[in-house]
Amino acid sequence: MTSSLFNRMLRIDLGARRASVWDVSDRVRAYLGGMGTGVRILCDEVDPTIDPLAPANKIVLTVGPLTGTAAPMHAQSCIVTKSPLSGTILNSYAGGFLGPEVKFCGLDGIIFEGAAEDWSILLIDDDQVRFESATPILGATTEAAEAYVKETYGSDYRTLSIGPAGERAVAMAGAFSETRAFGRGGAGAVFGSKRIKAVGIRGSHAVMTADPARFSELVAQNMDALRGARAEEYGLVGIFSRFGTGGGMPLVNGRGALPTKNHTYGSFEGAEQIDGPYYESNFYTRRIACFGCPIHCGRLHKFSGTDGQELWGRGPEYETMFSFGSNLLNNDPQLLAEANRLTEHYGVDSLTTGVTIAWALEMAEAGKLTSPGLDLQFGCPEAVLGLLELICTREGIGDLLANGPRRAALELGNDSLARAMQVKNSGFAAWMPRRMKGTGLAYATSNRGACHKRAPIGAEIAGAMDMESYEGKAAALIENQNVVNAIFTLISCRFHEFVTDHETYPALIAAATGQAFSWDKLVTLGERIWNLEKLFNLKAGLTRADDRLPGKCFEPVLGKTSQSSVMEAEKFEAMLDEYYRLRGWDSDGVPTAEKLEALGIAEDARE
Amino acid sequence: MGFDIEIGKCTECKRCMIACSLAKSGSVRMRSSRIEIVPNWPEVPEIRVCRFEDCEGHPCIAACPVAAITESKGRVLIDAETCIGCSACVRVCPYHAIRMDDGIARKCDLCGGDPACVKECVTEALKRREVSP
Numbered sequence: 095m096t097s098s099l100f101n102r103m104l105r106i107d108l109g110a111r112r113a114s115v116w117d118v119s120d121r122v123r124a125y126l127g128g129m130g131t132g133v134r135i136l137c138d139e140v141d142p143t144i145d146p147l148a149p150a151n152k153i154v155l156t157v158g159p160l161t162g163t164a165a166p167m168h169a170q171s172c173i174v175t176k177s178p179l180s181g182t183i184l185n186s187y188a189g190g191f192l193g194p195e196v197k198f199c200g201l202d203g204i205i206f207e208g209a210a211e212d213w214s215i216l217l218i219d220d221d222q223v224r225f226e227s228a229t230p231i232l233g234a235t236t237e238a239a240e241a242y243v244k245e246t247y248g249s250d251y252r253t254l255s256i257g258p259a260g261e262r263a264v265a266m267a268g269a270f271s272e273t274r275a276f277g278r279g280g281a282g283a284v285f286g287s288k289r290i291k292a293v294g295i296r297g298s299h300a301v302m303t304a305d306p307a308r309f310s311e312l313v314a315q316n317m318d319a320l321r322g323a324r325a326e327e328y329g330l331v332g333i334f335s336r337f338g339t340g341g342g343m344p345l346v347n348g349r350g351a352l353p354t355k356n357h358t359y360g361s362f363e364g365a366e367q368i369d370g371p372y373y374e375s376n377f378y379t380r381r382i383a384c385f386g387c388p389i390h391c392g393r394l395h396k397f398s399g400t401d402g403q404e405l406w407g408r409g410p411e412y413e414t415m416f417s418f419g420s421n422l423l424n425n426d427p428q429l430l431a432e433a434n435r436l437t438e439h440y441g442v443d444s445l446t447t448g449v450t451i452a453w454a455l456e457m458a459e460a461g462k463l464t465s466p467g468l469d470l471q472f473g474c475p476e477a478v479l480g481l482l483e484l485i486c487t488r489e490g491i492g493d494l495l496a497n498g499p500r501r502a503a504l505e506l507g508n509d510s511l512a513r514a515m516q517v518k519n520s521g522f523a524a525w526m527p528r529r530m531k532g533t534g535l536a537y538a539t540s541n542r543g544a545c546h547k548r549a550p551i552g553a554e555i556a557g558a559m560d561m562e563s564y565e566g567k568a569a570a571l572i573e574n575q576n577v578v579n580a581i582f583t584l585i586s587c588r589f590h591e592f593v594t595d596h597e598t599y600p601a602l603i604a605a606a607t608g609q610a611f612s613w614d615k616l617v618t619l620g621e622r623i624w625n626l627e628k629l630f631n632l633k634a635g636l637t638r639a640d641d642r643l644p645g646k647c648f649e650p651v652l653g654k655t656s657q658s659s660v661m662e663a664e665k666f667e668a669m670l671d672e673y674y675r676l677r678g679w680d681s682d683g684v685p686t687a688e689k690l691e692a693l694g695i696a697e698d699a700r701e
Numbered sequence: 702m703g704f705d706i707e708i709g710k711c712t713e714c715k716r717c718m719i720a721c722s723l724a725k726s727g728s729v730r731m732r733s734s735r736i737e738i739v740p741n742w743p744e745v746p747e748i749r750v751c752r753f754e755d756c757e758g759h760p761c762i763a764a765c766p767v768a769a770i771t772e773s774k775g776r777v778l779i780d781a782e783t784c785i786g787c788s789a790c791v792r793v794c795p796y797h798a799i800r801m802d803d804g805i806a807r808k809c810d811l812c813g814g815d816p817a818c819v820k821e822c823v824t825e826a827l828k829r830r831e832v833s834p
Contacts, residue, residue: 162729164719198731300728310723321823380745381824383714388823390712394743406743 096302098159098606099127100200104221108288109149109208113223118202126603126611126619127158127202128585129185132174133623133630135205136183137698142633146178146280147263147287149209155196158584159607162197162301162385164313166320167590169193169384172582176634178287179265179280179446179498180518180543183630186281187585189384189392190274195252198297210289217247217294228291233258235439236270243294251294257441259486260286264496265519266446270438273408274384277443278520279542304608312602316594320388323593330552331592333370334391338381339412340370347420349555350655351529353522354420355472356452357515357646360526360656364425368415372427379409389589397431400475407435410444413546416524417448422455423473433478440486449521450499451481453514454491462510465491512645518543518636527643528651528659530554532567535669538641539571541627547588548578562657564665568673579620622693625685629698638683641670702775702814703754703830708745710826713738717748717818717827721809724817732802735809736818736827739797748827750818751798751809753777761790761799761808769806781805 101123106113118131125134132154144150153175160168171193177184196204199220213228226247231239240253253272260267260282267282268275276282285291303309326332333341343365346352350360366372370393373379377397383390393409410418410430418424418433437444455477457463458470468480484492494502500519503511515522520543527534536549550570554561559570581591581599600611611619631640643661650658674681678689690696718734726733736750753759759777762770769783770790779790779799786804799808809816819829 164716164723164729166716298730298732300722300726300730300733302728306727317821324823380709380743381712383712385714386716386719387712387714388716390714390824392712 095608096304097608098163098301098303100197100202100299102201102221103203103205104199104201104218104223105205105207106216106223107207108210108214108290111210111225113221115221116205125623126583127161128156128172128583129174129579130583130619130623131203132156132172132185133183133626136174136176137626137630140176142176142183142630143635144176146176146181146284149288151176151284151287153206153281153284153288154203155206156203156585157193157196159603160584160586162194163303163309163606164386165602165606166313166317167384167387167389167587168584169387170585170587171196172585173269173276173281175281175284177279177542178263178283180520181634182518182542182636183627183634184279184281184542185582186276186279186542187582188269188271188274188276189387189587190272191252191385192254192271192274192295193585194385195295195297197301198299199295200297200299206285206288206290209287213289213291215243215292215294216290217251219296220298228289231291232261236441237273237439239292240270240272243292247294248296251296253292253294255292255441256282256285256290257439257486259283259440259442259496261291262486262488262496263287264442264486264488265498265501266443266450266496266521267441268443270441273438275438275443277445278545280443282441303606305605309602309605312598312605316598316602317388319593319595324389331389331589334589335389337370337374338391338393338409340373340410340415342412343369343415344371346525346555348655349529349561350651350653350657350659351526351555351561352420353416353515353524353526354653355423356421356456356513357522357526358651359653360529360651360659361653362420362423362425364423365420367425368410368419368427368430370409370412373409376427384587387587391589395431397428399432400429400479405432405435407431408438410434413524414444414448417445417452417521418478421448421452422478424478425473426475429475429478433482436479436482436486440482442486445523446498446516446521447482447485449515450485450495450502451478453499453503453510454481454495456513457506457510462506462508463491509645514644515646516544517643518640520544525549525551526651526656527647528661529656530561531564531661531669532559532561532571534643534647534661534666535567535571535673536574538643538670539673540575541624541631548575550574552592562659564669568669568676571673572676575624576617576620579623580616583616583619583623618693622695625690625693626695626698628679628683628685629695632684638670638681641683702811703752704750704816704819705828705830706748707826707828708748710824711738711746711748712824712826713740713746716821716823720817720821724812725807732800733807735800735807737800749797751777751811752796753811754830756795760793760795764789764793776811777808778810779806779808
């Protein structure tokens with residue numbers, strides 16, 4: 095039967111410089127695609143106890159059954175690997191055009207195995223791979239590396255690259271693709287450990303569907319729903335369409351949940367100089383979209399750098415407006431744009447990098463950290479840009495900070511760990527856990543560390559749930575984690591699910607692949623994946639202690655809008671107990687045999 | 702009829718190309734699309750598609766050595782059976798609107814007057830021109 099899935103992946107043995115087509119096994123196919131197939135493969139093929147930067151780690155790049163089809167908002171591809179930042183299993187996503195191009199190669203994924211002997215550029219044409227020397231672009235920015243691939247080998251290659259940070263094993267280094275990023279978790283450092291500087295991907299295949307007429311009908315209905323959401327003045331998707339993701343900043347600030355000065359305050363006076371509407375009205379702006387997306391939340395701006403030079407740069411996303419804005423007391427939109435641009439050029443995750451800098455500035459304020467020649471004060475441009483460069487080049491105290499906030503704090507010692515706003519060494523996102531208790535539990539329990547993509551943020555910010563309450567948060571969060579995992583097998587954009595009726599997903603899968611998946615079965619698949627990841631992390635040595643929030647979360651938030659909010663330690667532990675129980679896990683967070691049996695993954699149980 | 706293009710509104714999402722390739726080949730295959738978004742990052746892209754009404758003299762017709770290209774009802778059409786794949790038309794098109802695919806010259810035929818691409822362009826960067834100015 096015709097299907098939008100090819101059921102083929104490319105395995106590239108980097109050491110042997112050899113590629114072979116792998117017919118995806120039935121065992122893996124049962125996980126549909128995206129995050130699901132990625133997690134199944136990594137759990138089957140990678141020992142959880144290995145050093146993430148050793149050749150034994152693998153990078154599984156996957157797409158889903160809707161990638162490369164006309165279904166809107168399915169541009170993302172997924173990387174699953176063992177994270178050098180968190181030491182956990184990682185799933186990380188990037189939009190743009192890379193995912194569809196993998197599909198146009200006639201593939202559902204690419205598995206990078208081993209390590210190359212010399213720094214390499216990989217050129218993938220359908221299922222053929224060529225290795226070229228990366229010597230001419232070593233040390234180059236992600237932008238320059240990708241321009242080199244296009245200029246040297248063909249402008250129709252879609253590209254992926256790492257920057258200087260990935261080459262130097264900075265723990266929060268990302269893998270970049272034409273300004274979109276696999277940001278979280280350090281995938282860039284894993285590519286660096288395998289000596290892959292850049293990848294070009296170019297496909298010639300057509301993507302077909304099992305039932306084209308039905309599929310077109312569903313896509314047209316979905317497009318109508320998205321057009322409606324796009325036009326809504328106060329709807330989140332409408333706001334993202336008009337102002338980018340930073341359009342939501344005034345709302346979060348107004349709710350006193352915008353982390354400010356390393357999570358000391360819950361609102362920022364300078365927020366309106368760095369939010370989405372400000373950029374849109376004060377800078378030359380181009381609205382840009384991922385493959386086939388009608389929402390176009392991406393932005394390109396022209397701005398002036400600190401040296402007065404005119405620069406193009408991607409509009410900072412909301413999360414970066416926090417991590418290099420409010421959280422550093424930076425209300426200068428040009429400085430924020432320049433920092434954002436530098437994170438892309440060096441190739442690091444702007445979230446965890448910014449969170450690490452915020453911790454360093456608080457430590458400097460307390461007299462515990464200095465850096466020669468840098469005035470380490472919140473809001474100081476030299477401090478912000480200076481620390482960013484030191485991290486990315488691993489120079490001076492940057493070498494300490496480049497290991498991530500948790501490891502840096504452990505090395506600095508004393509009570510500094512309590513001020514590092516992270517879980518599992520992964521930086522907090524732009525939502526304050528003391529104000530939003532369910533989001534706090536999400537940060538604590540996420541398998542990849544402090545993750546906001548699977549959190550009851552919408553319900554808490556919009557007021558459907560009392561954001562300060564602990565009540566019902568564990569159950570809401572579990573539902574959220576399972577649902578998001580389900581749509582990340584497809585791989586739907588997180589914003590797609592804000593608008594799309596859940597019943598649309600099984601209908602799209604059936605019309606695309608001919609496979610029958612009820613919504614309930616999809617959500618159970620999401621739960622199965624969550625449990626598989628948990629098992630991987632337990633085998634890697636993580637315990638209940640890794641599902642805790644840093645000490646600062648148990649002190650009151652300062653500032654007038656935040657009502658002295660605090661996370662109460664006993665109530666947090668009770669919420670965590672409730673979460674484990676509802677998940678079918680024991681009090682140490684270990685999935686019970688009954689739960690694993692019910693999910694059909696008993697054989698994956700802890701050894 | 703033809704197209705009105707407001708390039709500043711283009712987000713480079715390529716839904717026009719997806720719609721075109723589906724209309725013309727029944728599958729999503731970007732090389733089958735007869736409209737093309739050519740990036741000029743970070744500046745605005747170029748939309749390459751037949752601009753019949755704006756095109757002076759329709760040089761593709763004269764350039765074809767086998768008379769595979771004809772004008773009919775305000776459109777220029779390429780007969781795939783007659784085309785010998787010499788790409789002479791590709792070279793003379795002032796709008797770069799003709800592409801070679803599988804050895805045959807392909808171009809936009811305006812979908813018989815109701816272009817599939819226009820319906821997918823949510824920002825209205827690409828619009829149907831109803832009446833000649």
